[in-house]
Amino acid sequence: MWGHIFDLSNPLVGKDNTWVLWAICATGAAAAIYLEQRYKWAAKMTGAIIALIFAIVLSNFGIIPMDAPVWDVVWGFVVPLSIPLLLLQCDMRKIGKDSGRILIIFLIGSVGTACGALLAYTALNKFIPELGGLAGVFTGTYIGGTVNFAALGAAFDVSGEMISAATVADNLLMVLYFFLLIAMPSIGFFRKHFKHPYVDEVEAAGSNLKDNETNASAFWGRKEISLRDIALAAATAFVIVALSNIIATGLGSVIPTSNPFLQIVNTLFGNMYLWITTIAMLCATFAPGFFGNIKGTQELGTFLIYLFFFVIGVPASVPLIIRNSPLLLVFAAIVVAVNMVFSLVAGKLLKFNLEDIILASNANIGGPTTAVAMAVSKGWTKLVGPIVLIGTLGYVLGTYFGLIVGSILGI
Template sequence: MWGHIFDLNNPLVGAENTWMLWTICVLGAAIAIYLEQKYEWAAKLTGAIIALVLAIVLSNFGIIPMDAPTWDNVWGFVVPLAIPLLLLQCDMRKIGKEAGRILIIFLFGSVGTACGALLAYAALHKFIPELAGLAGVFTGTYIGGTVNFAALGAAFDVSGEMISAATVADNLLMALYFFALIAIPSIGFFRKHFKHPYVDAVEASSAHADKNQTNAAAFWGRKEISLKDIALGAATAFTIVTLSDIIATIFASIIPTGNAFLGILNTLMGNKYLWITTIAMCCATFAPGFFGEIKGTNELGTFLIYIFFFVIGVPASIVMIVKNSPLLLVFAAIVVFVNMLFSFVAGKLLKFNLEDIILASNANIGGPTTAAAMAVSKGWTDLIGPIVLVGTLGYVLGTYFGLIVGSILGL
């Protein structure tokens, strides 16, 4: 048995061992939540980071595979179901201001991503092959999330070897980046120089709780819930996801892509996450007396998001980075740093909240799902709807920003 450990090509638990991988995944999320609510050190670190670290350790020690159908199923089924559960109490009439602020920072961050890619290309193009194409790929993925990665790789005809190396660098950098973002609200410099009303609200609600509890335990304390609530919540989530998938498929098939405008429209209207968010928020806005009264939806959705956080850490191969793509990690780090610089400087000048800036940058680099997950883990529930809507726009903008960067570099 011990011969399997550290062998990334032959992990202890095989990719086909579906039940074991689901058990490890769900157990990892449960351990992260337990520690976050039990110990102060874990609460400061946050359950999201704990879940990520657990996954990184298990995959890099050859215990679980870095690629398996189970992880794809989390992206394909768990995340879509989590979003409507988290949005069923999100009244659109209350979020317009927040969505506008996040959108402005998101656009500044998008420009920062493109500038960072050009800057990193200028510094490293002599050392990394096919970097012009990869600059376009990283621009797209760090504006719209991983959805744009494969599409731009194909558009720029980047070789499979370089795409694989870039994927490894992207996965590890994303994990490190999330560590940094989640830590920022606890850092004195940022608390001193930026407004942070949502952080204050979470801390204030926790201040009145049992002093023996962590903030997370106080926020997620026991609530009344019935079998009917679980049934209605699950049925609503499945129905919204199914309807969204049908609608997105119809629009993707009927909207032509003959010109740039129609291409944008096809990408936007054919994205199921846009429809999941829209339908869920319409339910919460126009029928709050029914959907808003379903208990436990936030808890169910949040648990699913913690499973997602575990899966984010799985493909982050430290060995592969050291062996094959250390400079690509440097390239990705430069792009992300410039994105954050643009986002935080613009947010400071415009006097926006720290939470808006963090989530907008997160939506750029990781997409709406990771940004929503962070909002959930921090207790910033009012920002979940706005960040999903804004982040979904990144699926469209990322592709076109990536194509522009590639064109500037002569592709």
């Protein structure tokens, strides 16, 4: 029995055992939320990291498969639905200067990612096959999140074997990096050299917490919500995603790709996430009296994000990294390290807040969903709207930067 449990090629729960996999995924997300709101040690780790750890343990011990249709559904349907839910109360007119600061750091970090990819390529191209194409892939995924990974892999015709190894390295490194980002506000060096008003605000509020209460449980306290709210929230999210998909698919099919400029236009306007964000923000900005008063959108959207966090951890195969892709892990680490250096140095010179820098880098490396989850779990709720907007922009910018880096390297 124990030999079977540790057999990653033959997991205890098969990939076609859909209901059991959904049960495990939902339970993992729910357990992470429960622990985060129940125990202060878990609140410091954040539920996002706990969900990741649950998934990594289950997949690496052969309990659940690293590849299954359920995980594809989370990527393809759950993630798109979470974005409009989180944006329905984000009135553009109220976001203000927070977006500007994060945008500046995000763009500087994007340049850092591209420079890091070129630097890592120079150091490791003799040791890793197909690294030119993979440099473009990692550039895209570390500017716009994992959404860009598959698209750029196809664009550069990277082999399935190398994409698989790169995916494992990417997922494992993201987990390690999120641990670091979450720990940064507690590290004395960063607290001494950067402003951190949101951390101070949360800590001040924490002094008034009841026994056994965490910042997460205080923020996500019980709120009034009705059946009508649930129905309107779900219907609105589905309509926005469906409409966005129709628009993106239609424009992607009619905009030609006969030259580089038109390819960029096609990528921009054929991106479903761009339209999801645009339509949701228009609804929140121009009809706040209706959409802004729908209760429960933040809660529903955040739960969907926790499902996403669980799924992110599933493919992080530690044995596979050790066997097949240790150098790719080093490559990815160099890219991420340069991104962090660019972000921290620029943030320090511009006298931006530590929270802005952390979330911008998080949005670069993991995308808006991971950044939102961190902002919510840390209690930096005023930054949720801005980071969703900026991070979603990365879906488009990541593709451009990835194509540019690949072109520089002659791919």
